[in-house]
Amino acid sequence: MLARDQWLRLARKLDWEYSYVSEQEVFPELISGHPWLPHAVWQDWDEPYRTSYGEYVTTQHEKDASVFAVRDAVGRLEDFAKLATPWLNALKFHAATLPLAEFAAVVGNLRAGRFGRDSAWRTMATFGALDECRHTQIPLLLMHELVRWDPQFDWTHKFYHTNNWVAIASRHLADELLLAANPIEFAVATHFVFETGFTNLQFVGMSALAHLVGDRMFETMVTSIQTDEARHAQIGTSVLATLVQHDPAYAQYLVDKWFWRSWLLFAVLTGFCMDYLTPLDMRPYSFKEFMEEWILDQYLRHLEAFGLHKPWYWDVFLEALHVYHHMVYVSAYTYRATVWFNMVVPSPAERAWLRDKYPTSWDLLDPVWEQVVARWQRSDPGLEWSTHGATPVAFCDLCQLVLCGGTPRRNTAQTLDYAGRRYIFCSAPCCWIFQQEPERYAAHKDVVKRILAGEAPANLLELLRTYFLLTPETWGKDASGGDYPWLQRAVRVSP
Numbered sequence: 192m193l194a195r196d197q198w199l200r201l202a203r204k205l206d207w208e209y210s211y212v213s214e215q216e217v218f219p220e221l222i223s224g225h226p227w228l229p230h231a232v233w234q235d236w237d238e239p240y241r242t243s244y245g246e247y248v249t250t251q252h253e254k255d256a257s258v259f260a261v262r263d264a265v266g267r268l269e270d271f272a273k274l275a276t277p278w279l280n281a282l283k284f285h286a287a288t289l290p291l292a293e294f295a296a297v298v299g300n301l302r303a304g305r306f307g308r309d310s311a312w313r314t315m316a317t318f319g320a321l322d323e324c325r326h327t328q329i330p331l332l333l334m335h336e337l338v339r340w341d342p343q344f345d346w347t348h349k350f351y352h353t354n355n356w357v358a359i360a361s362r363h364l365a366d367e368l369l370l371a372a373n374p375i376e377f378a379v380a381t382h383f384v385f386e387t388g389f390t391n392l393q394f395v396g397m398s399a400l401a402h403l404v405g406d407r408m409f410e411t412m413v414t415s416i417q418t419d420e421a422r423h424a425q426i427g428t429s430v431l432a433t434l435v436q437h438d439p440a441y442a443q444y445l446v447d448k449w450f451w452r453s454w455l456l457f458a459v460l461t462g463f464c465m466d467y468l469t470p471l472d473m474r475p476y477s478f479k480e481f482m483e484e485w486i487l488d489q490y491l492r493h494l495e496a497f498g499l500h501k502p503w504y505w506d507v508f509l510e511a512l513h514v515y516h517h518m519v520y521v522s523a524y525t526y527r528a529t530v531w532f533n534m535v536v537p538s539p540a541e542r543a544w545l546r547d548k549y550p551t552s553w554d555l556l557d558p559v560w561e562q563v564v565a566r567w568q569r570s571d572p573g574l575e576w577s578t579h580g581a582t583p584v585a586f587c588d589l590c591q592l593v594l595c596g597g598t599p600r601r602n603t604a605q606t607l608d609y610a611g612r613r614y615i616f617c618s619a620p621c622c623w624i625f626q627q628e629p630e631r632y633a634a635h636k637d638v639v640k641r642i643l644a645g646e647a648p649a650n651l652l653e654l655l656r657t658y659f660l661l662t663p664e665t666w667g668k669d670a671s672g673g674d675y676p677w678l679q680r681a682v683r684v685s686p
C-alpha cells in the first residue's frame with residue numbers, strides 16, 4: 192500500500208479540459224454561482240483538512256459506534272425521564288428544528304458536489320453531503336424511542352411537514368440557505384457564516400450545557416455532529432478567499448445578509464435554551480455572555496482576516512443581543528399552544544438572575560412577566576388559556592418570526608412599499624435584506640396573510656388543529672401547568 196502522502200496529491204485534483212463542451216456549459220453561472228470565473232482562478236482551491244474516502248468511512252464508522260455505545264448505556268426512556276422538565280423541552284425544540292434542516296443541507300452539499308468549481312471542493316462537498324445525511328439520521332433515531340413516552344417528540348420528524356409558524360420561519364431560512372443557494376452562496380452562507388460563525392460554537396456551548404444538565408445522550412450527539420461540521424465548514428473559507436479577491440462587495444453582502452439571518456434563528460433556538468430552559472443552578476453563562484465570549488470576537492477576527500468589514504448594522508445587532516430572544520420568548524410563552532414543546536415562567540430567582548445578566552434591558556421586560564404571574568395567581572393551575580393570547584400574532588416579512596424587534600417601549604419595526612404591497616419587518620437589517628433581492632421574497636405569505644387570503648383558519652383552535660397540525664396532546668403548555676412552588680395564589684372568597 193502506498194502511504195497517504197504518496198498518492199493524495201495526485202488524487203485530490205481531478206479536473207480536466209473539456210473538448211466538446213465549454214466550461215460555461217458544464218458549470219452554468221445560474222447554478223454554479225456568481226461571479227463566474229474560469230477554472231484557472233479556482234485551481235489552487237485548497238481544503239485544510241485533507242481526507243480520503245477510505246479515511247472518511249473509517250472515522251465516521253468509529254464516530255457512529257461511539258454514539259451507539261452511549262445510546263445503549265444512557266439512551267433509554269428512564270435516562271431521559273430523569274432530566275429536568277424545562278431541559279426536555281429544550282430538547283424537543285432542538286430535535287425538531289435540526290434533523291430535516293440537516294437533510295436540506297445534504298441537497299446543498301450535493302449541488303456543490305456537482306457544480307462547485309474545483310474538483311477538491313466537489314470531493315469535500317460530497318463528504319459534506321454524507322455528513323449531513325448522518326446528522327439527519329442520528330437525532331431521528333435517538334428521539335424515535337421517546338415518541339411513545341411523550342408525543343411532542345414526534346415533532347422531531349413532523350415539524351417541517353407542517354405549516355406551523357416556526358416551521359414556516361425555519362423553512363424560509365433553510366430553503367434559501369440550503370436548497371436554493373448556488374455553491375458559492377452556499378459555501379459562504381452555510382459553511383462560513385452559519386457553521387463556522389454559529390453552529391460550531393453553538394454545539395460546543397450546547398454540549399457543555401447538556402453535560403451540566405446530565406444529558407449524556409444530547410452531549411454525545413452534538414459533539415459527534417460538531418466534528419463533522421468543523422471539517423466540512425472549511426470549504427467556506429477557501430471559497431470566500433477567492434470570492435473576496437474577485438468581488439469583495441458581493442462577499443461583504445453575503446456575509447452580512449447571512450450573519451443577520453443566522454443570528455435570528457440562533458437567538459431563538461439557543462437563547463431560549465440557555466436563558467430559560469436550562470435549570471438555573473446549571474447555567475454556566477447567559478446567552479449574551481456566551482455570544483460575546485464565543486461568537487463575536489472570533490467572527491469579527493475571521494472577517495478581518497478576509498479584509499471584510501463589520502456588518503453595517505453592528506450597533507443594531509449589539510442592542511438586539513440584550514433583548515431580542517427575551518422578546519420572542521415572552522411572545523411565544525403567551526402563544527405557547529402554537530408550538531410543540533412546553534415553556535416555563537421564569538421564577539423570582541430566575542428573574543433576579545436575568546436582571547443581573549441583562550442590567551440594561553431586563554427592567555423593560557420584567558413587567559410583562561409581572562402580568563403573566565398576576566394572571567396565574569388569579570386562575571387555577573392548568574387553566575392554560577387564562578395566560579394565553581387569542582388572536583394570531585404578526586410576523587416579519589423577511590425572517591417570518593414574530594414581529595417583536597426592539598423593546599416593549601420602542602419597537603424596531605420598519606415598513607416598505609414594494610410593487611403595490613406594504614411589507615413590514617421586525618428590524619432594519621430584515622428590511623435591508625428584502626430590498627437587496629425583493630423578487631426573491633416578495634411573494635411569500637406569512638400566517639396572517641394566509642388567514643386574510645382564506646388559506647388558513649382565523650380561529651386559533653382551528654388554526655392549531657388543521658393548519659399547524661397540533662393536537663391538545665401535543666400543543667405547548669406551561670411546563671408546570673402554572674403550578675409553581677413560588678407562586679402564591681390569590682385567596683378566593685366564596686360569594
Ligand SMILES: [Fe+2]
Nearest residue numbers: 293322323326
Ligand atoms: Fe450538519
Ligand SMILES: [Fe+2]
Nearest residue numbers: 296386420423
Ligand atoms: Fe454542516
Ligand SMILES: [Zn+2]
Nearest residue numbers: 587590617621
Ligand atoms: Zn425579521
